Amino acid sequence: GGGGGGGTEEGPKDPSEIVVGFAQVGAESGWRTANTKDIQAAFEEAGIELKFSDAQQKQENQIKAIRSYIQQGVDVISFSPVVETGWDAVLKEAKDAGIPVVLTDRAVDSQDESLYVSFLGSDFVEEGKKAGEWLVEEYADSTDPVNIIQLEGTTGAAPAIDRAEGFAEVIADDEKFEVVASQTGDFTRAGGKQVTEALLKSNPDVDVIYAHNDDMGLGAIEAIEAAGMKPGEDIKIITVDAVKDGMQALADGKINFIVECSPLLGKQLVDIVKKVVAGEEVEKRIITEETTFTQEEAVEALPDRQY
Numbered sequence: 001g002g003g004g005g006g007g008t009e010e011g012p013k014d015p016s017e018i019v020v021g022f023a024q025v026g027a028e029s030g031w032r033t034a035n036t037k038d039i040q041a042a043f044e045e046a047g048i049e050l051k052f053s054d055a056q057q058k059q060e061n062q063i064k065a066i067r068s069y070i071q072q073g074v075d076v077i078s079f080s081p082v083v084e085t086g087w088d089a090v091l092k093e094a095k096d097a098g099i100p101v102v103l104t105d106r107a108v109d110s111q112d113e114s115l116y117v118s119f120l121g122s123d124f125v126e127e128g129k130k131a132g133e134w135l136v137e138e139y140a141d142s143t144d145p146v147n148i149i150q151l152e153g154t155t156g157a158a159p160a161i162d163r164a165e166g167f168a169e170v171i172a173d174d175e176k177f178e179v180v181a182s183q184t185g186d187f188t189r190a191g192g193k194q195v196t197e198a199l200l201k202s203n204p205d206v207d208v209i210y211a212h213n214d215d216m217g218l219g220a221i222e223a224i225e226a227a228g229m230k231p232g233e234d235i236k237i238i239t240v241d242a243v244k245d246g247m248q249a250l251a252d253g254k255i256n257f258i259v260e261c262s263p264l265l266g267k268q269l270v271d272i273v274k275k276v277v278a279g280e281e282v283e284k285r286i287i288t289e290e291t292t293f294t295q296e297e298a299v300e301a302l303p304d305r306q307y
């Protein structure tokens, strides 16, 4: 051991002495896979040991993983909470054990902000607003009703709650927009396909699908095509993420607009971990910078898209 949380007479810990435990949500989407890869690569590159677990989208598995990291006495615990609520007890255990926690990607709704040192990730409400703003612009010249199906992310997850909220806030200004159905597809392609299949039957006159991620949008494309319609034309599709498969569908005209959510959080997480271990101050909230893509912009961006 190299002397506790840094700043002792022995000097700061060498990266090779740091151990981090990361409890990932799962492998539910292209975004998540890219996120995992990026985090693992960044720690490898920094020469910091990363213990990694995949919770398969189950909170109980994440809690188990965090408890095991506490028991192993890692230097820092990081995780991306599958849902927002229910974390106080385990976070308190980490705090009592003197292990700092860094949230990545998704927030917890805890009242006690001392339970984590930093939260690195996107502003999901803002992403929902950007999706809504594109829609408002797209239908600016029409007064006809616009029927929308919303494919929600995992129930109770921050990105599902916030992307619905931001979107609803923007479209509320104009009565012609109506969300005629809204159901979870759990951020997966299979979920998006299944829900779209069912909802198209009960809502044949839908104009727009707003999916909380690319994967569900890609599932919706399959369902729309199976129903004999043209995605992107007969039914417009808006998604969030901008992973390669989503960008390809956008460039192909099957998706109409994508709001970017960047999975590349690895390098910033490494920086936070190093600072925390050295006993330095870190920012409580670090917001990821991201953009949006039209079909033309996707054609241009695709060749350089890394994930």
Ligand code: AHR
Binding pocket: 028, 029, 030, 031, 032, 105, 106, 159, 187, 212, 213, 214, 215, 240, 241, 261
């Ligand atoms: O928390 C980020 C979201 O989780 C991504 O938008 C989605 O694709 C992933 O599953």
